[in-house]
Amino acid sequence: MVTKTPKKATKTSSAKTTSTAKATASKATATKATAAKATATAKATVPADYKAQVASFKEKVLNHLRTTIGTSPEKASKLAWWQAVVATVNEDIFGRLTDTQSTHAKNDARAVHYLSAEFLMGRLTINNLTNLEKFDIARDALKEFGLDINDVCEEEPDMALGNGGLGRLAACFMDSLATCKYPCVGYGIHYENGLFRQEIRGGKQVERPDSWREYGSPLEVCRPESIQNVPLGGYVDTQTAPDGTVTSVWHPSSIIKGVPWDIPVVGFRGASVAILRLWESRSTEQFNWDVFNAGGYVDAQTEKSLAETISKVLYPNDSTEAGKELRLTQQYFFCACSLRDILRRYNRSHHHDYSDFAKKIAIQLNDTHPTIAIPELMRLLIDEEGLSFAEAWKITSETFNYTNHTLLPEALEKWPVYIFEKLLPRHLQIIYEINYHFLNEVVEKKWPGNNEMKSKLSIIEEGDCRKVRMANLCVVTSGKVNGVAKIHSKLVKEDLFPEYAEIWPNKFCNVTNGVTPRRWLLSCNRGLAQLYNEVSGKDWPLNLDLCEKLKPYAKKADYQKRFMDIKRANKEVLAKTIKELVGVEVSPDAMFDVQVKRLHEYKRQHLNLLYIMSLYKALLENPDLDIPAQVFIFGAKAAPAYTLAKDIIFAINAVGAAINNDVRIKNKLKVVFLPNYRVSLAEKIIPAADISEQISTAGYEASGTSNMKFAINGALTLGTMDGANIEIVEKAGIENNFIFGLSVEEVQALKPHYNPWDYYNANHELKSILDWLDTDYFTPGQPGALSSIKRSLLDGGDPFLVLADFESYKDAHHRAQQMFKDKARWAEAAMINSATMGMFSSDRSMNDYSRDIWNLKSMDVK
Numbered sequence: 001m002v003t004k005t006p007k008k009a010t011k012t013s014s015a016k017t018t019s020t021a022k023a024t025a026s027k028a029t030a031t032k033a034t035a036a037k038a039t040a041t042a043k044a045t046v047p048a049d050y051k052a053q054v055a056s057f058k059e060k061v062l063n064h065l066r067t068t069i070g071t072s073p074e075k076a077s078k079l080a081w082w083q084a085v086v087a088t089v090n091e092d093i094f095g096r097l098t099d100t101q102s103t104h105a106k107n108d109a110r111a112v113h114y115l116s117a118e119f120l121m122g123r124l125t126i127n128n129l130t131n132l133e134k135f136d137i138a139r140d141a142l143k144e145f146g147l148d149i150n151d152v153c154e155e156e157p158d159m160a161l162g163n164g165g166l167g168r169l170a171a172c173f174m175d176s177l178a179t180c181k182y183p184c185v186g187y188g189i190h191y192e193n194g195l196f197r198q199e200i201r202g203g204k205q206v207e208r209p210d211s212w213r214e215y216g217s218p219l220e221v222c223r224p225e226s227i228q229n230v231p232l233g234g235y236v237d238t239q240t241a242p243d244g245t246v247t248s249v250w251h252p253s254s255i256i257k258g259v260p261w262d263i264p265v266v267g268f269r270g271a272s273v274a275i276l277r278l279w280e281s282r283s284t285e286q287f288n289w290d291v292f293n294a295g296g297y298v299d300a301q302t303e304k305s306l307a308e309t310i311s312k313v314l315y316p317n318d319s320t321e322a323g324k325e326l327r328l329t330q331q332y333f334f335c336a337c338s339l340r341d342i343l344r345r346y347n348r349s350h351h352h353d354y355s356d357f358a359k360k361i362a363i364q365l366n367d368t369h370p371t372i373a374i375p376e377l378m379r380l381l382i383d384e385e386g387l388s389f390a391e392a393w394k395i396t397s398e399t400f401n402y403t404n405h406t407l408l409p410e411a412l413e414k415w416p417v418y419i420f421e422k423l424l425p426r427h428l429q430i431i432y433e434i435n436y437h438f439l440n441e442v443v444e445k446k447w448p449g450n451n452e453m454k455s456k457l458s459i460i461e462e463g464d465c466r467k468v469r470m471a472n473l474c475v476v477t478s479g480k481v482n483g484v485a486k487i488h489s490k491l492v493k494e495d496l497f498p499e500y501a502e503i504w505p506n507k508f509c510n511v512t513n514g515v516t517p518r519r520w521l522l523s524c525n526r527g528l529a530q531l532y533n534e535v536s537g538k539d540w541p542l543n544l545d546l547c548e549k550l551k552p553y554a555k556k557a558d559y560q561k562r563f564m565d566i567k568r569a570n571k572e573v574l575a576k577t578i579k580e581l582v583g584v585e586v587s588p589d590a591m592f593d594v595q596v597k598r599l600h601e602y603k604r605q606h607l608n609l610l611y612i613m614s615l616y617k618a619l620l621e622n623p624d625l626d627i628p629a630q631v632f633i634f635g636a637k638a639a640p641a642y643t644l645a646k647d648i649i650f651a652i653n654a655v656g657a658a659i660n661n662d663v664r665i666k667n668k669l670k671v672v673f674l675p676n677y678r679v680s681l682a683e684k685i686i687p688a689a690d691i692s693e694q695i696s697t698a699g700y701e702a703s704g705t706s707n708m709k710f711a712i713n714g715a716l717t718l719g720t721m722d723g724a725n726i727e728i729v730e731k732a733g734i735e736n737n738f739i740f741g742l743s744v745e746e747v748q749a750l751k752p753h754y755n756p757w758d759y760y761n762a763n764h765e766l767k768s769i770l771d772w773l774d775t776d777y778f779t780p781g782q783p784g785a786l787s788s789i790k791r792s793l794l795d796g797g798d799p800f801l802v803l804a805d806f807e808s809y810k811d812a813h814h815r816a817q818q819m820f821k822d823k824a825r826w827a828e829a830a831m832i833n834s835a836t837m838g839m840f841s842s843d844r845s846m847n848d849y850s851r852d853i854w855n856l857k858s859m860d861v862k
């Protein structure tokens with residue numbers, strides 16, 4: 001076998017970068033005059049032919065209703081109306097898509113390929129209309145049919161093809177890539193079932209399947225012409241020729257068919273249309289026919305359903321689950337399809353000459369889930385395209401980059417070698433060879449004779465069950481490795497991969513996450529968007545820094561009133577939704593305190609719960625306590641096997657029920673848990689929040705992205721110095737938020753000798769609250785039903801320092817209550833938060849990636 005030094009292992013593909021990203025900074029120096037002018041412009045920009053556009057939209061919808069959907073306005077269901085609206089919007093999108101693709105093909109554009117096991121797209125119709133600036137037109141057109149656009153679009157199921165932050169980030173990035181006109185393709189899995197639908201029965205989470213496209217979806221197109229075949233299993237035949245050359249031939253045991261479904265993602269004002277290509281697994285007919293002809297009808301069906309199982313479900317992957325063969329199969333399946341697709345397109349103009357491959361192709365690994373794409377590209381280049389190992393390695397290591405999204409050790413993927421032997425024997429060989437070169441050439445050179453270092457850095461973990469460490473393979477191969485917020489990237493470099501950073505100091509970098517201002521402000525908060533149109537002009541969705549123009553008005557009573565009236569209106573809408581969903585009456589005058597995110601101990605929903613209990617206790621002791629009325633709102637899904645997380649959901653509901661029904665506390669406190677938290681629900685909750693709870697133990701939340709969405713919508717952060725919270729308060733001012741708790745350094749210093757009993761014994765109030773959990777006060781007749789939480793915090797050692805941060809958390813709430821009573825001060829802080837979030841636009845993130853990692857230029861679409 002060819003064993004040349006993989007010299008390029010240390011070289012980064014994007015060391016030299018030319019910035020093409022548009023500079024976005026535009027310092028806000030608003031005066032009353034400019035604001036007045038902006039108001040005038042905003043009002044003047046209603047196009048003269050607006051009425052004609054409404055009429056045309058109406059006609060198109062009517063036409064699609066009849067000729068595409070096959071029904072009439074008299075008979076049409078809401079679903080049919082929605083389908084007709086989608087068909088109408090698609091007319092614009094698909095034309096633009098063809099333009100985008102032909103522009104990129106003509107220019108042989110360098111493109112980024114974003115590989116992600118998750119894309120949490122949510123709903124698309126309103127977002128597409130918003131991005132095409134046709135929302136008002138569609139709304140008014142539907143009104144003429146007597147329909148409410150929001151009502152009609154409620155028919156659209158959420159595309160819930162993701163767990164949480166990582167998946168939603170990928171969706172925001174697609175929106176920004178399209179808006180900023182970067183040539184790109186998003187690649188993922190066409191799950192038949194998205195993340196489970198959560199029902200709450202008797203206060204407990206029940207998981208139900210989420211089949212989001214049972215009867216097809218008008219938002220995607222199947223592309224049978226781009227089907228790919230993916231080999232799996234079998235054995236490798238390795239032969240050594242007399243001259244010493246080794247050839248390896250993989251004889252897979254089955255071939256799976258990958259069917260691509262394309263979801264067009266339209267950028268703001270139709271700048272360009274990006275493609276999200278999701279792969280669905282099918283059995284290959286040929287394979288089945290062989291079995292069928294041999295008399296095995298039933299066996300053929302079994303094989304068929306096995307092949308089709310691959311893309312059936314999204315793993316609720318934020319709970320530990322060891323060695324799931326199907327999950328690795330999913331990962332390989334979508335990576336193999338995507339790479340074949342990339343190679344096919346590359347070869348259209350390069351005819352199997354790979355010398356320009358790394359110049360034209362950048363691949364981003366969204367966490368370690370698509371790591372298997374690394375040995376797969378090596379294999380394709382070596383076994384199928386005839387390149388040497390060294391040539392293939394040079395190309396591969398110049399093509400890939402890796403983003404880390406979590407430091408939790410249990411989240412770092414390791415696959416048992418025996419699973420590789422069974423499913424991907426050839427890939428295992430290639431991984432061994434990469435590892436061999438890395439250890440003997442790179443590590444040996446840096447630390448000669450240091451075997452301990454070799455076993456620490458090795459891609460293979462030795463032991464009873466040998467494992468492939470996917471993150472190590474990513475770091476060894478990638479040109480750049482990035483974290484997702486400043487503090488997180490520092491920890492990735494210094495705590496997670498310090499030795500790698502010694503070898504390759506320039507490999508590690510930061511790109512702070514961002515969120516798309518189109519969905520998370522323009523579309524979900526039309527009242528506030530209108531205010532920004534007036535103050536900042538209509539381009540703020542393309543340049544969120546323009547929102548700074550609101551800042552000078554933050555002390556002005558009239559603007560404060562306008563801002564808080566918008567917030568109040570959003571709260572009224574949410575109050576109605578709460579009533580509909582869980583039957584609890586809440587007042588829009590109360591302070592809305594919101595914690596919505598996946599349920600995990602490190603995110604500390606139970607810290608929030610303990611505080612709520614302390615507040616309840618204080619109110620029972622003094623019902624006239626001088627505090628503003630407060631509504632605590634939760635939304636969270638727990639991984640189905642994560643028992644403690646489910647216990648916390650149950651506890652929130654049990655404590656909530658007791659509080660909501662207790663007349664003694666005079667409606668001063670309400671607690672609601674909204675079931676089935678998802679993107680579309682987030683769009684209703686976030687614009688109505690006063691307080692954004694971001695209370696992870698410092699050092700554990702890589703970035704958080706809801707923190708950004710809340711702040712943009714004028715909520716104040718009550719949070720720890722963790723993830724992007726740090727950068728948020730850097731921009732919005734610590735005095736406009738409520739920061740509490742131990743810092744990363746303090747957590748690291750305390751952890752080794754932390755004893756939660758010390759806090760329990762020393763703090764009388766904390767003790768009484770924890771003991772309350774052991775009684776049957778909240779679960780009449782069932783003492784101990786909530787005890788697991790107390791146990792985890794005491795006997796379990798309180799791994800996330802809930803008790804250590806309790807007092808400081810309480811104090812932060814106290815400060816929030818005080819400020820809430822001062823309406824003007826609160827409005828000022830809310831406005832400053834919203835106005836200073838410019839850097840958290842995902843456009844900025846995409847510009848950073850393009851400049852520092854991908855070396856990618858944006859391209860105008862003709």
Ligand code: 26V
Nearest residue numbers: 165166318319320405411484701702703704705
């Ligand atoms: C995975 C696992 C797997 C095993 C057990 C516990 C556990 C907990 C969390 C995870 C999450 C993995 C990846 C993820 O979703 N990370 C999130 O990525 C967001 C986008 O970068 C970031 O904002 C969140 O802070 C981060 O948690």
